[in-house]
Amino acid sequence: MTNPSISANAFGPKFQWGIAIAAPQNEGAYLTDGRGLSIWDVFSRRTGKIKGGAKPYEACDFYHRYKDDLMLVKALGFTVFRFSISWSRILPEGMGKVNREGIAFYHRLIDECLLLGLTPYVTLYHWDLPQELQKQGGWTSHQMLKWFTRFTTLCCEEYGDKVKNWIILNEPMGFTSLGYMLGMHAPGKTGIRNFFPAVHNAVLCQAEGGRIVKSAVTKARVGTSFSCSEVVPYSQREEDILAAQRADALLNRLFIEPALGRGYPQMERFPLLDKLHLHNKAWKYTERMQFNFDFIGIQNYFSLTVRNNALIPYLHASEVKAASRKVPHTDMGWEINPESFYRMIKRFWLYGGVKEIMITEGGAYFKDILHNGVVNDARRIDYFKQYLSAALKARKEGVNLTGYFAWTLTDNFEWSEGYKARFGLVHVDFATQLRTIKNSGYWFRDFLRGS
Ligand code: NOJ
Numbered sequence: 001m002t003n004p005s006i007s008a009n010a011f012g013p014k015f016q017w018g019i020a021i022a023a024p025q026n027e028g029a030y031l032t033d034g035r036g037l038s039i040w041d042v043f044s045r046r047t048g049k050i051k052g053g054a055k056p057y058e059a060c061d062f063y064h065r066y067k068d069d070l071m072l073v074k075a076l077g078f079t080v081f082r083f084s085i086s087w088s089r090i091l092p093e094g095m096g097k098v099n100r101e102g103i104a105f106y107h108r109l110i111d112e113c114l115l116l117g118l119t120p121y122v123t124l125y126h127w128d129l130p131q132e133l134q135k136q137g138g139w140t141s142h143q144m145l146k147w148f149t150r151f152t153t154l155c156c157e158e159y160g161d162k163v164k165n166w167i168i169l170n171e172p173m174g175f176t177s178l179g180y181m182l183g184m185h186a187p188g189k190t191g192i193r194n195f196f197p198a199v200h201n202a203v204l205c206q207a208e209g210g211r212i213v214k215s216a217v218t219k220a221r222v223g224t225s226f227s228c229s230e231v232v233p234y235s236q237r238e239e240d241i242l243a244a245q246r247a248d249a250l251l252n253r254l255f256i257e258p259a260l261g262r263g264y265p266q267m268e269r270f271p272l273l274d275k276l277h278l279h280n281k282a283w284k285y286t287e288r289m290q291f292n293f294d295f296i297g298i299q300n301y302f303s304l305t306v307r308n309n310a311l312i313p314y315l316h317a318s319e320v321k322a323a324s325r326k327v328p329h330t331d332m333g334w335e336i337n338p339e340s341f342y343r344m345i346k347r348f349w350l351y352g353g354v355k356e357i358m359i360t361e362g363g364a365y366f367k368d369i370l371h372n373g374v375v376n377d378a379r380r381i382d383y384f385k386q387y388l389s390a391a392l393k394a395r396k397e398g399v400n401l402t403g404y405f406a407w408t409l410t411d412n413f414e415w416s417e418g419y420k421a422r423f424g425l426v427h428v429d430f431a432t433q434l435r436t437i438k439n440s441g442y443w444f445r446d447f448l449r450g451s
Pocket of ligand 1: 022025170171299301361407414423
């Protein structure tokens with residue numbers, strides 16, 4: 001599928017080219033100007049949870065360096081900038097008192113985007129719940145919808161005149177499974193007792209958030225972003241096929257199907273879903289779980305091969321790693337499979353009811369070497385070429401695919417991987433905060449210029 005001569009022109013003049021970041025991964029300044037603690041600030045103190053004991057306290061200091069970083073976005077030729085709002089920066093306790101200094105920061109950031117001709121896309125929730133709300137149960141609490149309503153309403157009132165593109169949740173499957181089932185991400189909760197309420201509250205907030213933004217912001221375009229991964233059975237044995245179907249229901253269907261009005265995915269012989277089906281039966285929930293998004297964001301970082309594994313609780317499936325299958329993979333161990341990316345775009349499109357798809361994140365971690373001021377990240381360039389070709393193929397076949405956002409601008413805080421897993425188009429020396437554009441950044445600039 002590789003098309004070495006691919007250029008942005010092939011996507012047409014209206015296609016949106018963006019770059020995405022997230023507050024807890026980039027901003028740092030975790031105690032500056034009245035910000036409250038988020039679950040990531042607290043979780044990162046727990047021994048052994050984050051590689052190298054890394055903390056998100058400073059990250060790449062976007063809070064102070066946003067003007068320079070936006071200049072980089074501009075210099076690389078992108079016209080869209082996606083960022084998230086740190087809830088605890090504007091509402092330090094999650095509810096209650098508004099922190100005007102935090103509010104002012106996002107006004108400055110948005111104004112700077114507009115000054116540079118960058119269209120802002122705001123993500124409301126990119127995984128950094130205020131710690132004060134976590135103390136009351138966080139995403140498992142029945143108060144979550146009330147809290148999210150307050151936060152969303154405040155953001156719309158403050159920024160709705162200037163920001164028209166909104167993304168409600170970033171990868172709800174990511175934060176509910178890693179944070180409330182597996183304990184690998186903040187807040188480190190485990191088990192289905194936490195997972196189910198977190199999922200259901202996220203599904204409700206996803207839809208209700210859409211309604212709030214639509215009614216509060218004139219001419220708003222509202223989307224939400226989903227992670228997705230094609231799941232392939234390791235063998236054609238029935239037990240492996242069923243394992244793949246179970247993993248698929250969780251990874252790819254759990255959040256989009258309720259949004260489309262289908263309720264939670266139905267699957268025989270998968271007791272894990274039974275509890276959620278109860279919500280389908282209550283008509284009021286099915287209706288409240290639905291929202292007619294203007295666009296949906298797709299984020300595909302890997303495909304998965306799984307086999308039946310009785311030892312894995314509930315799911316009874318485990319991954320057969322790309323390295324052991326000797327297929328191409330990134331330094332995260334994630335399988336590189338642009339064909340499966342193409343198939344996932346098509347699959348989401350073919351649901352019906354999806355009006356527009358944007359790739360709200362795409363990128364890869366490869367070990368970078370900074371040598372004499374140069375990062376020659378040829379493997380990342382090749383990755384983008386392959387994935388952009390796959391996206392183009394889907395678009396040419398009629399998918400209303402309208403944008404692609406690279407993940408990410410600068411190397412940043414990669415959650416439980418700390419600072420080692422670098423996804424940026426721009427290298428960061430975390431000791432000095434010095435930025436160096438990687439060759440992939442220059443490649444993107446030329447690609448966007450059409451040269
Ligand atoms: C998706 C998440 O939204 C983002 O925060 C993360 O850094 C990338 N995946 C890479 O893991």
